Structures are given as C-alpha cells and as structure tokens.
Amino acid sequence: MTLASWKDGPARQAIVDFVESATTPGPAFVEVADRIATFDNDGTLWVEQPLPPQFDFVFRRWAEEVKQEPSLAEQQPYKAIISRDPEFFQGIATQEPEVIDALLAAFVRTWAGTTPEEFDAQVREWLQTVKQPKLGVPYVELVYQPMLELLEYLKANGFRVFVCSGGGRDFMRVFAEETWGIYKENVIGSAAEYTYTDGRIVRAEKLLGSLDLGPGKPEHIFAQTGRLPVFAGGNADVDIEMLEAARFALLVNHDDEEREFAYTSGAEKSLARAKELGWTVVSVKDDWTTVFGKEKGQ
Amino acid sequence: MTLASWKDGPARQAIVDFVESATTPGPAFVEVADRIATFDNDGTLWVEQPLPPQFDFVFRRWAEEVKQEPSLAEQQPYKAIISRDPEFFQGIATQEPEVIDALLAAFVRTWAGTTPEEFDAQVREWLQTVKQPKLGVPYVELVYQPMLELLEYLKANGFRVFVCSGGGRDFMRVFAEETWGIYKENVIGSAAEYTYTDGRIVRAEKLLGSLDLGPGKPEHIFAQTGRLPVFAGGNADVDIEMLEAARFALLVNHDDEEREFAYTSGAEKSLARAKELGWTVVSVKDDWTTVFGKEKGQ
Numbered sequence: 001m002t003l004a005s006w007k008d009g010p011a012r013q014a015i016v017d018f019v020e021s022a023t024t025p026g027p028a029f030v031e032v033a034d035r036i037a038t039f040d041n042d043g044t045l046w047v048e049q050p051l052p053p054q055f056d057f058v059f060r061r062w063a064e065e066v067k068q069e070p071s072l073a074e075q076q077p078y079k080a081i082i083s084r085d086p087e088f089f090q091g092i093a094t095q096e097p098e099v100i101d102a103l104l105a106a107f108v109r110t111w112a113g114t115t116p117e118e119f120d121a122q123v124r125e126w127l128q129t130v131k132q133p134k135l136g137v138p139y140v141e142l143v144y145q146p147m148l149e150l151l152e153y154l155k156a157n158g159f160r161v162f163v164c165s166g167g168g169r170d171f172m173r174v175f176a177e178e179t180w181g182i183y184k185e186n187v188i189g190s191a192a193e194y195t196y197t198d199g200r201i202v203r204a205e206k207l208l209g210s211l212d213l214g215p216g217k218p219e220h221i222f223a224q225t226g227r228l229p230v231f232a233g234g235n236a237d238v239d240i241e242m243l244e245a246a247r248f249a250l251l252v253n254h255d256d257e258e259r260e261f262a263y264t265s266g267a268e269k270s271l272a273r274a275k276e277l278g279w280t281v282v283s284v285k286d287d288w289t290t291v292f293g294k295e296k297g298q
Numbered sequence: 299m300t301l302a303s304w305k306d307g308p309a310r311q312a313i314v315d316f317v318e319s320a321t322t323p324g325p326a327f328v329e330v331a332d333r334i335a336t337f338d339n340d341g342t343l344w345v346e347q348p349l350p351p352q353f354d355f356v357f358r359r360w361a362e363e364v365k366q367e368p369s370l371a372e373q374q375p376y377k378a379i380i381s382r383d384p385e386f387f388q389g390i391a392t393q394e395p396e397v398i399d400a401l402l403a404a405f406v407r408t409w410a411g412t413t414p415e416e417f418d419a420q421v422r423e424w425l426q427t428v429k430q431p432k433l434g435v436p437y438v439e440l441v442y443q444p445m446l447e448l449l450e451y452l453k454a455n456g457f458r459v460f461v462c463s464g465g466g467r468d469f470m471r472v473f474a475e476e477t478w479g480i481y482k483e484n485v486i487g488s489a490a491e492y493t494y495t496d497g498r499i500v501r502a503e504k505l506l507g508s509l510d511l512g513p514g515k516p517e518h519i520f521a522q523t524g525r526l527p528v529f530a531g532g533n534a535d536v537d538i539e540m541l542e543a544a545r546f547a548l549l550v551n552h553d554d555e556e557r558e559f560a561y562t563s564g565a566e567k568s569l570a571r572a573k574e575l576g577w578t579v580v581s582v583k584d585d586w587t588t589v590f591g592k593e594k595g596q
Contacts, residue, residue: 033482199543201526
C-alpha cells in the first residue's frame with residue numbers, strides 16, 4: 001500500500017530517496033525529534049477550485065446573514081460576493097494577502113461569541129450537505145489519495161505530520177482526524193483568539209498572531225512545534241516560505257483538467273522557485289495513478 | 299516501575315482508578331483522540347522555590363544588562379530586582395498577574411531580535427552552570443520523580459501529555475525532550491511572536507496571545523490542541539481554570555520542608571477549590587516515597 005497511487009517516476013523516487021536517507025545512519029540522517037513534516041491543505045491535500053472550500057462554507061453563512069439583514073448587501077465583503085466581483089474572486093483564487101485579510105476580518109466577526117461546539121456543528125452540516133460544483137461530491141471526498149498515502153508513509157518513518165494552511169485552523173480541525181488521520185493538535189492554520197469565561201471557551205473577534213500565509217507559515221509552524229519542517233508540501237506562491245524553510249520541498253502542479261483542474265494561477269512564483277532550488281514538482285497528470293481513490297465525478 | 303515513587307495511598311489510588319475507568323469500555327470511557335493531559339510546570343513538575351527557576355535565568359541576564367548600562371538600575375523591573383523589593387518578589391512568588399505581566403514585557407524586550415539558536419544556547423548554559431541555592435544542584439535535577447512517572451503512566455495509557463505553564467514556552471522547550479520525554483510541540487506556555495525574515499525565525503517584541511496563566515491556560519490549551527484537557531495537574535491558584543476544565547484534577551500540595559519546601563502561598567484558593575470540587579490533592583510528604591529520584595541536597 002506504500003505510495004500505491006504514485007507512479008514509479010521521478011517524484012516518487014525523490015520522496016523515497018529523501019525519506020530513506022533521512023532515516024538511515026549517514027550524513028543526511030535526521031534525528032527522530034526533528035522529523036517534522038508540514039503540508040498546505042487547499043490545492044495540496046484537497047481540491048481548491050473554483051475556490052478553497054472554506055470560502056464555500058463562509059459565503060453560504062454570509063448569504064444567510066444578508067437574508068436576515070438585507071442592508072449588509074451594501075457592505076464589503078458581502079457586496080463583492082453577491083455581485084461576484086471578478087477582481088475580488090481572482091484575489092481569493094491567488095490568495096492575495098489583502099483580500100484574504102479582509103475576508104478573515106469578516107470571518108472573525110461572524111463567529112465571534114460562538115463556542116467550538118456551535119462552530120463544529122455548522123462545519124459538519126456543510127461537510128455533509130454541500131457538493132463541489134464540478135465533481136458533484138462533498139468536498140471531503142476530494143482529498144488526494146496519493147497525498148494521504150504520503151502522510152502515512154512519513155508517519156511510518158517517524159515523521160510527525162502537520163497540516164499548515166492559510167485556511168481556518170478550527171475549520172480544518174473538525175475533519176482532520178477522520179480525513180487525514182492526524183490529531184487536531186497537528187493542524188496549524190489562521191485562527192481567532194478564544195477567551196475562557198464561566199467555564200467555556202468562546203471565540204473572540206480577533207486573530208491570534210499572523211495570518212498563516214507566506215512568511216506566516218514558518219512563523220506558525222515554529223510557534224506550534226518549536227521547529228521548522230524537514231519535509232514540506234505545498235502548491236502555491238503562499239507556500240514558498242514554508243517550502244524554503246524545509247530540507248525537502250514538494251510542489252503539487254495542477255495539470256490534469258480531466259481528473260480535477262489544470263491551472264498555474266497563484267503558483268507561478270512557486271513553480272519558478274522550484275526550478276531554481278530543485279524542489280520535487282509533482283504532476284497530478286503524470287505522477288498519480290489515481291487522484292481521489294475511486295475517481296469522482298467522472 | 300509504574301508509579302513506583304507513589305505511596306500506595308488515596309492519591310495514587312484515585313489516579314489509577316480514573317485512568318482505568320477512562321480506558322475501559324463503560325460510562326467513563328474517554329475516546330483515544332480526547333485523551334489530553336496537561337500539567338503546569340513550576341511547582342508541579344519541578345521546584346518553584348524560592349522563585350520559579352526561569353526568573354533566576356532572566357534576572358542573571360538583566361544583571362548583565364545593568365553592568366553594561368548602569369542607568370538601567372533606576373528603571374523597573376531592574377530597580378526592584380536589584381533592591382530585592384519584597385513586595386515585588388512576593389508578587390512573583392504568588393504569580394500576581396500584574397507583576398508577571400510587567401516582567402514578561404521586559405522579558406520580550408530583552409530577547410527581541412534574537413534567533414531560537416541564540417536563545418537556546420543561553421538557556422543551556424544556565425541549565426548547566428547555575429545551582430538551586432538551597433538544594434545545591436542544577437534546577438533541571440529538581441524535577442519531581444513521581445510526576446515523571448505519572449507522565450509515563452498517562453502516555454502508556456494513550457494520553458498525549460502537554461506541559462502548560464505561565465513560564466516561557468521557548469524556555470521550557472529547550473529541555474522538554476530530555477527532561478520530560480515529550481516533544482517541543484507538547485509544550486505550551488507564554489510566548490513571544492516570531493517573524494520569518496530572510497530565511498530566519500527572529501523573535502519579535504510582542505507577546506503571542508494571552509499570558510498562559512489563570513484563564514489563559516485553557517485558552518492556550520485549546521489553541522494548541524483543539525480540546526480541553528481530560529486530566530490536569532497543577533499546584534497553584536493560577537492553575538484553577540485549567541483544573542476546572544479537566545475531568546480529573548490533581549493538585550500538588552507542598553508540605554515537605556525537609557525534602558524540598560513547605561508553603562501554601564499562592565495556592566490558598568486552589569486548595570479551597572480542591573476541597574469544594576473533590577480534586578485529588580497530592581501531599582509531597584505523604585504521597586511520594588521519593589521526591590527527586592535520588593534525594594538531592596540532603
């Protein structure tokens with residue numbers, strides 16, 4: 001079963017060579033304590049088209065809010081979302097820090113005052129009922145099977161695997177254990193502060209630390225783990241700093257329109273950097289025998 | 299070896315009963331994913347008298363700074379430290395939030411701009427050279443043997459063990475792995491923000507989130523793990539919220555002047571709360587056959 005969905009090509013070989021050298025006594029050996037592997041989520045572990053899935057969750061919530069209070073439709077980000085402003089959506093697709101920042105400000109506002117149980121219930125309902133528009137299945141079924149195998153392979157070799165995403169830490173933690181097989185504490189992401197009052201954890205209207213994008217990724221990884229990663233996987237320009245901080249960097253290149261999506265938007269700089277620094281670039285089309293386990297939406 | 303340094307008394311029995319019921323199918327069973335145990339450090343895992351050891355590290359550093367720049371002696375907190383202002387030191391001993399807050403502000407200022415490697419080297423030097431004044435050995439040898447056995451016992455029963463201290467996260471992470479046998483990522487504490495610039499993690503002059511004291515403890519535990527603890531251990535009033543949040547709470551009562559120290563200062567409220575809520579109170583004198591493994595400083 002080890003890396004069974006990876007074709008016997010250069011990407012698979014590079015992964016195996018690195019892991020073997022890191023776990024075998026010799027010059028490239030990595031102490032067990034240092035074996036931290038970190039992975040971006042959107043576009044690295046699951047489909048991020050047409051938008052990172054969490055936006056689907058959030059926008060549905062905001063649409064409900066506008067129904068309750070129609071005057072919100074005149075305000076941002078509600079206005080851009082309702083009018084489907086292309087510039088705004090392009091900014092989301094390429095994870096422009098300003099756009100993401102504005103969205104997250106609204107995001108922390110919307111859920112301020114809620115408990116983890118309330119938020120979890122909303123995410124679970126979304127996970128169970130909403131389907132990805134092109135592929136026609138719930139988003140949680142659109143996790144890349146070869147990447148799940150890679151997480152298992154790294155764990156089997158003594159790596160502690162963390163997900164490190166610009167998306168919401170608490171959003172991902174709802175499905176992390178059943179979907180990725182890693183504990184909630186191994187999920188790193190942008191997050192709100194919480195206050196503990198009257199015996200309850202309640203969400204505050206404020207981000208905790210930096211956004212987990214770009215330089216924020218190694219910052220968050222260091223804060224959570226006390227280390228920088230040895231192995232890192234990403235797919236976009238906002239992953240560059242995390243990939244540069246790692247000893248082995250893997251970049252997923254989305255070139256398979258048939259089985260999922262083909263695009264390089266928002267990944268141009270990371271593809272250039274991969275060439276410069278010799279990162280392992282994974283072609284969805286050529287390196288993976290299967291994308292979603294049983295192919296979805298075909 | 300299981301809990302070998304615990305006398306066969308009510309505290310040991312309460313721990314074993316709880317862990318057995320939590321890991322045996324039945325009404326008190328705790329899912330493996332939920333098995334989070336959290337422990338305070340100062341006074342719970344190691345000696346905190348005459349002051350939590352990190353203050354020894356910090357005050358030596360500040361004394362060096364005053365040598366370099368004598369005018370600092372007129373400013374706080376340098377002034378209080380040099381004059382050994384009893385009110386100020388009492389505030390540290392009882393972990394008064396205002397005093398701790400003032401100290402941590404100076405703390406983040408002193409180390410702003412340093413890298414983790416620089417900070418680690420300073421802590422390691424302190425660990426190796428400085429001795430606790432009464433007991434005459436390095437602080438790291440003053441970890442309570444029965445508590446180390448308890449961490450191992452919990453781990454053997456599927457608990458993930460975290461340390462959660464008002465003290466510095468990065469200070470504790472230097473010795474966590476060799477001393478407690480838990481990874482750096484299982485250490486939660488008050489922490490500075492870091493920025494990632496030019497491929498390096500550098501400390502910023504700002505705290506990340508709240509102080510990890512009182513309500514800050516469950517806040518930090520939730521942020522790090524996505525859960526509240528099932529099992530928690532503490533010894534002071536600043537641990538009350540963490541202990542209240544747990545299903546099983548253990549409070550170390552320092553009543554052994556001969557083998558270490560006897561005091562209840564800063565723990566009065568937690569001892570009252572223990573009685574009210576039925577927490578397991580551990581008497582150092584009566585419940586532990588050994589305190590430091592081989593008794594130190596006798």
